Amino acid sequence: MYAVVAAKQLSEAVFRMDILAPEIARKRKAGQFVILKIDEKGERIPLTIVDSDPVRGTITIIYQVVGKTTAAMSALKEGDAFQDVQGPLGNPTEIEVFGHAVCVGGGVGVGVIYPITKALKEKGNRVTSIIGARTKDLIILESEMRAASDELVVCTDDGSYGFNGFVSAVLQQIIDRGEKIDHVFAIGPVPMMRVIANLTRPYAIPTTVSLNPIMVDATGMCGACRVEVGGKTKFTCVDGPEFDGHQVNFDLLASRLRMYCEEEKQSYEKHRCGWNGN
Amino acid sequence: METEPKKEKKEKVPRQKMPEQAPQERIANFNEVPLGYSPETAILEAKRCIQCKKPGCIEGCPVDVRIPEFIKRIAEGDFLGAARKLKETNGLPAVCGRVCPQEDQCEKFCILGKKGEPVAIGRLERFAADYERDTNQVVVPEKPAPNGKKIAVVGAGPSGLTIAGDLVKLGYEVTIFEALHKAGGVLVYGIPEFRLPKAIVEAEVDYLRGLGVKIVLNALVGRIKTVDELFEEGYDAVYLAVGAGAPVFMNIPGENLNGIYSANEYLTRSNLMKAYRFPEYDTPIVRGKNVAVVGGGNVAMDSVRTALRLGADNAYIIYRRSETEMPARIEEVHHAREEGVQFKLLTNPVEYLGDKDGWVTGIRCLRMELGEPDASGRRSPVPVVGSEFVIDVDTVVVAVGTMANPIVPSTTPGLETNRWGYIVTKGESGETTRKGVYAGGDIVTGSATVILAMGAGRKAAQAIDAYLSGKK
Numbered sequence: 001m002y003a004v005v006a007a008k009q010l011s012e013a014v015f016r017m018d019i020l021a022p023e024i025a026r027k028r029k030a031g032q033f034v035i036l037k038i039d040e041k042g043e044r045i046p047l048t049i050v051d052s053d054p055v056r057g058t059i060t061i062i063y064q065v066v067g068k069t070t071a072a073m074s075a076l077k078e079g080d081a082f083q084d085v086q087g088p089l090g091n092p093t094e095i096e097v098f099g100h101a102v103c104v105g106g107g108v109g110v111g112v113i114y115p116i117t118k119a120l121k122e123k124g125n126r127v128t129s130i131i132g133a134r135t136k137d138l139i140i141l142e143s144e145m146r147a148a149s150d151e152l153v154v155c156t157d158d159g160s161y162g163f164n165g166f167v168s169a170v171l172q173q174i175i176d177r178g179e180k181i182d183h184v185f186a187i188g189p190v191p192m193m194r195v196i197a198n199l200t201r202p203y204a205i206p207t208t209v210s211l212n213p214i215m216v217d218a219t220g221m222c223g224a225c226r227v228e229v230g231g232k233t234k235f236t237c238v239d240g241p242e243f244d245g246h247q248v249n250f251d252l253l254a255s256r257l258r259m260y261c262e263e264e265k266q267s268y269e270k271h272r273c274g275w276n277g278n
Numbered sequence: 279m280e281t282e283p284k285k286e287k288k289e290k291v292p293r294q295k296m297p298e299q300a301p302q303e304r305i306a307n308f309n310e311v312p313l314g315y316s317p318e319t320a321i322l323e324a325k326r327c328i329q330c331k332k333p334g335c336i337e338g339c340p341v342d343v344r345i346p347e348f349i350k351r352i353a354e355g356d357f358l359g360a361a362r363k364l365k366e367t368n369g370l371p372a373v374c375g376r377v378c379p380q381e382d383q384c385e386k387f388c389i390l391g392k393k394g395e396p397v398a399i400g401r402l403e404r405f406a407a408d409y410e411r412d413t414n415q416v417v418v419p420e421k422p423a424p425n426g427k428k429i430a431v432v433g434a435g436p437s438g439l440t441i442a443g444d445l446v447k448l449g450y451e452v453t454i455f456e457a458l459h460k461a462g463g464v465l466v467y468g469i470p471e472f473r474l475p476k477a478i479v480e481a482e483v484d485y486l487r488g489l490g491v492k493i494v495l496n497a498l499v500g501r502i503k504t505v506d507e508l509f510e511e512g513y514d515a516v517y518l519a520v521g522a523g524a525p526v527f528m529n530i531p532g533e534n535l536n537g538i539y540s541a542n543e544y545l546t547r548s549n550l551m552k553a554y555r556f557p558e559y560d561t562p563i564v565r566g567k568n569v570a571v572v573g574g575g576n577v578a579m580d581s582v583r584t585a586l587r588l589g590a591d592n593a594y595i596i597y598r599r600s601e602t603e604m605p606a607r608i609e610e611v612h613h614a615r616e617e618g619v620q621f622k623l624l625t626n627p628v629e630y631l632g633d634k635d636g637w638v639t640g641i642r643c644l645r646m647e648l649g650e651p652d653a654s655g656r657r658s659p660v661p662v663v664g665s666e667f668v669i670d671v672d673t674v675v676v677a678v679g680t681m682a683n684p685i686v687p688s689t690t691p692g693l694e695t696n697r698w699g700y701i702v703t704k705g706e707s708g709e710t711t712r713k714g715v716y717a718g719g720d721i722v723t724g725s726a727t728v729i730l731a732m733g734a735g736r737k738a739a740q741a742i743d744a745y746l747s748g749k750k
Contacts, residue, residue, distance in 0.1 A: 027502055037459055043551065043560035044459075068560055084459040086496035216551070216561075217467070219457045219498055220683050221523035222543035226534055233527060233534060238685060252534055255636030259536045263562030270557050 001081040005058050011138045013065045014108055015074050016050075022057030024049070024087045030115040031093030031210065031242055034059065035218045037084035038072055045069050046215045046237075048112040049088060050141075059087075062111030062140065068267040089218045090241045093208075095119045099182035102174065103129040103149070104167050104196055106188025110141050112210055113187040118148040120185075126150050128181075130170045132188075136161035168195045181205050186245060190254045197245035207245035211236050213256055228252050293395035294323040301616040305586045308471040308554055311613060312376075312401075317357070320405040324352035326390065327397045334387030335399060340733030341368050341440075345384055345399055352402055361410035362417075364403060369443040369486070370436065370732065372411060372478045375404025377469060378729045379607050411481055418488040425449035427746050430513040432499045432686065435463020436728045437719030438519035439483065440735030441742075442491045448743055452491045453513075457498040460550060463521055465728070467550040468542070470580050472587070473610075476549070500685035505693070505715060515714045515742045518701060519735065522680045522720035528572070532630030533676070537564055537638040541577045541677035548584050563588065566673025570594040570641055572627055573677030574604040579614050581675040586617055593619050594669065598626040598646050598659040622669065624648070626659060630674065640668045680725050690715070700724060708738035709745075716742055 006018040024034060033048045051060040065071050076082075093116050101120045105113035110131045121127050127148065132155035133139045139154060139161060146152045153170045154162030163170055167188075175181065184207040186196035193209045200207045213236050215225040220238035227236055228249035234240065297313040298304075304311050315323065327349040335345040344363055351360035364371040380386075380400035388396030410416055429445050431438045434456035442452045460466050462479040487493065499505065499520075508516050525540030527533050539547075544563070547553040551561035569585035571578050574597035585593045595614070597604060600623050604611060615621070624646040631640040645665035648657040682699030694702040694711040701710055701717040708716040718734030720726055 023497075023502055032501075041552070041559045084496050086457070086459065086498065088501055089498065216543055216546055217458060217523075219523065220685060221467075221521075221525070222546050223525040223527070223540035224543045226527075228534060233529070235524075238683075252636070256534070256536060258636075259564075260562045263556065267557045267560055267562070 001083060002085040003081045004076050004078055005056070007076060007078055009074075010062065010140045014062065014138065014140055015065070016060065016062045016140075017073070017076070018053075018056075018058040018060050019082060019085060020057055021059050021085045021087070022054075024085065025052040025057050025059050026054045028052055028059065028088035029092030030095065030119040032088035032090050033218075033241065034061070034085050034087030035089060035215070036061075036073075036082055037086075038069060038076075039083050042072075042083065043069050044084075044086075044216055044218070046089070046212070046218060048115075048210070050111045050114055059085075062108055064108045067264045068271040071268065071271060086218070090237060091239075093119065093185075093242060095123050097123055098125055100180055101125045101127050101183045101185065102171065102181050103127060104171060104184065104186040104188070104192075105129070105131045105145070106167055106192040107133055107138065108140070109188030109192070109210075110139075110145065113185060114141050114144055114148065116185055116187075117145060121148050121150075128174065129153070130155065130167045132156065132167040132192075134158065166195070167192065168199055171196065171199060175199075175203060175205075183208070184245075185209075190250055190257065193245060193248075194250040197248065197250070201246050208242050209245035209248060210241045211243060211248065211253060212241070213253060214259060227256075291322060291326050293326070293398055294319045294401070296398075296401055301618070304472065305583075305617050308587055310475050311472050314408055315401055315405045317355075317409075320352050320357075320402060321355060323398050324349045324402055327353065328389065330389055334389065335384040335397075338383040338385075338387040340383065340729050341736055343368050343371075343384070343403070348406060349397065349399070349402055352406060357406055357409040358415055360402075360406035364406055367736075368403075368732070369440050370482050370728075371403050372407035373436070373465060373474060373482060374729055374732070375400050375402075375407055376474050376478075377727075379727055381608060383729065411478070416481075416485060418485065419447070421490055422447065422449040424451060425747075427451065427514045428453070428512055429742065430455065430508045430516045431519060432505075432516065433457075433463060433519040433521060433719075434461035434483070434493060435519060435521050435719065435731065436465060437731035437735040438463070438517065439486060440732040441517050441519065441718070441739045443486055443489060444736055444739035445742065446486070446489045446491050448739070450743075450746075454491060454493045455497040455499050456493060456495050458550065459495050461493050461495065467546045468577065468580070470545065470549055470584055472583065473580065498685065500689040505686065505690040505712070509714065514746055515716065517708070517735075517738055517742065518686055518710070518715065518717040518721060519719045519731070520683055520686050520721045522700070522725045523683045524681045525676070526679045526681055527676055528627065528678060530627060530629055532632055532638070535630050535632040535638040536636050537566065537672055538630060538674045538676065539564075541571070541573070541581045541675050542680070544581055544675045545577070545584065548588070554584070554588060564673050565589045566671070568592045568594075568671045569673040569675065570596050570622075570669060570671045571675040571677055572596045573679070574599065574606055575677065575679075576606045576610055578675075578677035579606045579610040581677050582619050583614055583617060585673065585675070586619065590673075594622050594671075595619055596622045596625050596627060596641070596643065596669070598624065599648060599656060600624055603648075603656040624659065626661065628666070631668065638671060638674055640670050641674065642666060642668050680720070682721060682724075686721075698724070706734075706737045707741035708734060709741060714745070
């Protein structure tokens with residue numbers, strides 16, 4: 001069992017959790033993820049490791065409530081436990097001295113880009129970060145991202161906080177003012193990553209994205225997480241999760257992410273009915 | 279033989295049939311299909327064995343089960359004695375009695391098979407193991423004095439479980455590292471409940487735990503720790519039994535459409551994650567009405583029979599050769615056919631067709647004819663020009679094989695692999711190019727059977743024991 005050491009609500013639907021998993025906490029690197037399984041009947045779901053405390057032996061995850069499992073997780077309190085936490089999984093981010101790196105994070109994707117931002121900064125890069133969400137209340141990790149970046153721009157779609165508009169508009173401005181960008185990391189919803197990749201392509205700015213397809217075993221055994229990169233099929237769990245954004249087939253990724261829409265609804269409804277005592 | 283009246287008399291008892299769930303009934307549930315022998319039937323069948331002085335059956339067994347000896351005990355009504363005789367050389371008899379290809383191993387060499395039908399060795403093995411377990415008479419043997427040496431086993435599938443059992447009985451401290459959340463490997467994620475109930479695997483794993491084997495779950499070696507780190511932690515030898523888990527796809531257009539699964543994913547969802555009980559269990563699976571499974575092996579049969587149980591109206595096997603070349607066990611093909619599986623033989627998919635939402639709707643296929651035998655000895659399929667046609671489907675399972683999982687080899691310097699990524703070993707000992715590192719099972723041979731993986735575990739146990747006790 002893997003105990004929940006701390007649980008906190010960050011915004012309306014976004015939660016943060018520290019889980020006791022000492023070996024993973026010691027071993028994990030930026031860009032890696034875990035598979036969580038809440039109990040015997042639970043689904044295996046992948047989540048990026050946002051941070052870890054090797055001394056306390058904890059890993060930190062941030063997740064948005066979207067379906068049954070994440071809803072059930074949001075009800076877990078300190079002292080509750082996950083039956084299974086498997087990790088660290090996936091290849092760590094290749095942190096190099098790029099020069100000027102721009103980290104773009106959208107929604108809960110900020111949780112994924114934060115450890116990368118921190119690692120890039122520690123490696124000696126100049127880091128500009130752009131984070132965004134639909135509205136002010138949904139912005140997460142602002143102070144952490146500020147601390148990990150030389151410059152941080154916050155965007156909201158509705159203008160309730162920071163720059164009024166999409167993260168891509170800010171990136172475009174940086175490019176337009178002639179600033180040299182050596183590498184872009186973009187992590188967030190599929191449409192956001194697609195827009196950023198399309199934006200940087202004509203300027204030939206290397207762009208890394210982190211993909212979040214449906215996974216089951218996450219050890220290269222099942223092939224559920226297959227994505228198309230450069231016209232070739234890749235398994236996100238062993239070949240990724242990070243890929244060259246200019247080569248990713250985002251249409252296919254979006255389509256495969258919709259595969260279980262109906263079932264997810266059914267499962268979530270049943271779960272909610274359970275809450276109401278039905 | 280006819281001149282010996284005693285033996286002729288024995289021949290008169292026919293091979294005892296296995297009672298089974300009726301096809302119409304069983305396609306509506308995931309319960310085991312063969313129901314097992316009754317004690318009376320088991321004795322009747324066991325008495326057919328003529329107790330050969332030079333038994334060929336043992337030579338056909340990769341783990342050297344003392345077949346005539348255990349069968350003799352059943353014939354005498356000593357079922358527990360039979361079970362214990364089995365366990366001397368086979369750590370997983372209840373599993374082997376169900377999934378071993380006996381017709382190609384022990385039973386193939388049975389002398390009775392020359393003129394009639396061989397003794398049902400597999401069914402008797404299952405009977406004895408089930409009897410011991412069902413009557414709660416499993417006894418954990420006394421543990422030997424610890425010899426102070428530690429072995430790490432990577433992977434809790436048939437090979438890893440076997441070597442762990444053998445080494446712990448020799449006094450080694452054995453720890454198995456398993457990537458998934460449940461021990462058993464292909465026995466829990468791959469083979470369906472209707473062919474191998476998971477409770478049986480759990481009982482076997484519990485037995486090993488009782489012997490003192492430690493099993494660390496959720497531990498993917500190569501990521502959480504490398505083989506080098508295992509040695510740094512004080513392990514004296516490492517056995518790699520990680521399987522050939524990576525699914526093979528055919529690389530034809532449309533293969534990543536929604537509704538197209540690898541057999542590994544389809545079976546993992548259904549077996550390990552219990553998706554057939556969704557939404558009671560959280561993991562979903564597509565319950566297609568028209569399901570095609572591509573391939574002709576046991577995994578293909580498991581997948582297509584799963585599809586039927588998930589509610590398919592039409593479940594097809596698409597196989598590019600004829601039934602003669604099918605690698606699946608005859609019994610599995612027979613079961614599938616009884617259940618209504620439709621066989622599209624000499625048929626090869628060339629493209630998947632999809633709708634605007636990205637879901638598979640059909641498979642464009644070519645008819646094939648058979649040419650000369652290929653490297654595997656089977657006749658090669660050759661496309662018939664202009665024979666294209668479409669099979670309408672909403673779900674596809676690709677079961678055309680697996681390849682080596684790259685994680686351990688890629689994180690273990692000095693571990694030699696061949697051009698397909700399988701670990702290279704010296705002969706049957708399982709010795710690899712890294713000192714103290716042994717390997718066996720599918721990661722050495724490519725996808726094979728449970729029993730061959732177990733045999734590799736047994737041989738490697740002897741080799742590791744020889745290596746660590748300085749006998750070599």
